[in-house]
Amino acid sequence: QEDTPIARFRRYLQFNTAHPNPNYADPVSFLLSQANAIGLKSRTLEFVPSKPLLLLTWPGSDPSLPSLLFNSHLDSVPAEPSKWIHPPFSATLTPDGKIYARGAQDDKCIAMQYLEAIRNLKAKGFTPLRTVHISYVPDEEIGGVDGSEKFVQSKEFEDLNVGFVLDEGQASTGDEFRVFYADRSPWGLIIKASGAPGHGSRMYDNGAMENLMKSVEVITKFRESQFDVVKSGEAMNAEVISVNPVYLKAGTPSPTGFVMNMQPSEAEAGFDLRLPPTADPDLIKKRIAQEWAPATRNMTYKLIQKGPIRDYQGRPLMTLTNESNPWWPVFKQAIEAAGGKLSRPEILASTTDTRFMRQRGIPALGFSPMTNTPILLHDHNEFLKDTVYLRGIEVYESVISSLSSFKGESN
Ligand code: MET
Numbered sequence: 299q300e301d302t303p304i305a306r307f308r309r310y311l312q313f314n315t316a317h318p319n320p321n322y323a324d325p326v327s328f329l330l331s332q333a334n335a336i337g338l339k340s341r342t343l344e345f346v347p348s349k350p351l352l353l354l355t356w357p358g359s360d361p362s363l364p365s366l367l368f369n370s371h372l373d374s375v376p377a378e379p380s381k382w383i384h385p386p387f388s389a390t391l392t393p394d395g396k397i398y399a400r401g402a403q404d405d406k407c408i409a410m411q412y413l414e415a416i417r418n419l420k421a422k423g424f425t426p427l428r429t430v431h432i433s434y435v436p437d438e439e440i441g442g443v444d445g446s447e448k449f450v451q452s453k454e455f456e457d458l459n460v461g462f463v464l465d466e467g468q469a470s471t472g473d474e475f476r477v478f479y480a481d482r483s484p485w486g487l488i489i490k491a492s493g494a495p496g497h498g499s500r501m502y503d504n505g506a507m508e509n510l511m512k513s514v515e516v517i518t519k520f521r522e523s524q525f526d527v528v529k530s531g532e533a534m535n536a537e538v539i540s541v542n543p544v545y546l547k548a549g550t551p552s553p554t555g556f557v558m559n560m561q562p563s564e565a566e567a568g569f570d571l572r573l574p575p576t577a578d579p580d581l582i583k584k585r586i587a588q589e590w591a592p593a594t595r596n597m598t599y600k601l602i603q604k605g606p607i608r609d610y611q612g613r614p615l616m617t618l619t620n621e622s623n624p625w626w627p628v629f630k631q632a633i634e635a636a637g638g639k640l641s642r643p644e645i646l647a648s649t650t651d652t653r654f655m656r657q658r659g660i661p662a663l664g665f666s667p668m669t670n671t672p673i674l675l676h677d678h679n680e681f682l683k684d685t686v687y688l689r690g691i692e693v694y695e696s697v698i699s700s701l702s703s704f705k706g707e708s709n
């Protein structure tokens with residue numbers, strides 16, 4: 299079997315780590331064998347049975363300095379194989395260099411690039427001043443409750459004395475690398491309507507479907523108001539509140555589908571809501587209770603909040619990207635030293651595990667070195683080009699060597 303960076307990346311992509319039953323054991327043992335080959339220390343933590351967290355360590359020459367943590371998640375979102383041009387866990391490499399796999403961008407690329415960069419730095423005889431850790435965590439895609447959240451609350455994490463974190467970002471369609479100083483907070487919203495059941499032919503008020511559809515209209519209006527701000531150019535996507543319908547559930551099932559001449563007594567809809575870091579969560583909660591799922595329309599709702607919205611001091615979860623964050627210029631210069639350019643720091647439209655580190659006041663940036671690449675996370679036919687992947691390894695060599703050589707004390 300070939301043993302090149304691309305072959306190793308493809309092997310890692312071939313583990314089926316999709317929810318709801320991600321294979322964690324096999325990718326962890328693969329990563330472990332890679333770590334052993336490179337000569338990194340390793341530990342497998344299990345905060346929840348069968349949900350391993352792999353922690354790799356490259357000790358620095360001054361272990362008293364705060365360390366660096368490079369995080370990536372092991373899991374992936376599901377894929378619909380029939381809608382892909384190549385099977386999502388085949389990691390097919392096309393003649394033009396595209397590697398197709400669920401996870402190619404989100405976020406198995408960085409998982410392997412961290413390792414390849416360290417492999418190369420070691421081969422060049424580089425030794426870090428600060429200790430470098432890599433964490434491979436479970437369950438990010440379902441909120442991180444049994445993964446990063448438990449990890450950052452653990453004694454093991456405390457003992458790492460982490461000074462700065464890099465975690466996943468998102469692809470850039472242009473020549474510049476993107477970097478993210480905050481995420482949006484993810485809420486799941488389930489609204490439920492109930493109403494009188496009745497014959498499909500009858501017209502009456504306050505049916506469950508009618509009540510639900512009224513709410514859907516109200517929410518759609520709010521969605522449009524937010525989207526208009528983006529379309530007019532006043533704000534970026536990630537700077538407004540997004541609310542997108544993700545499922546609808548109603549009707550009386552029959553063997554061939556649904557009973558057509560009955561109006562159901564219950565109807566339900568699910569929404570993905572994302573709040574930018576400075577949004578007021580209480581205001582949106584009020585809006586949900588009063589306008590989106592009002593009891594006066596026989597509606598109830600459930601809000602599923604995943605993770606923190608503020609840090610321990612009650613501040614929005616944001617990492618500074620100016621000179622007052624001593625890691626920032628070091629990171630920026632490392633990108634430039636690798637021949638890259640960073641675009642203006644952004645808020646990430648989606649969500650990552652960095653919110654758990656930022657909650658503790660640890661500076662954390664989102665960064666996945668992919669330029670000239672379509673943004674395909676959670677999409678069909680997710681792919682990454684081999685040349686983009688290999689350039690990313692060089693970028694991390696620069697980033698890891700610069701950050702781990704940084705003498706200045708940050709905290
Ligand atoms: C539900 S927590 C966030 C999981 C995933 N990274 C997302 O942004 O959708």
Ligand SMILES: [Zn+2]
Pocket residue numbers: 371404405438466
């Ligand atoms: Zn991800």
Ligand SMILES: [Zn+2]
Pocket residue numbers: 375404439675676
């Ligand atoms: Zn994802």
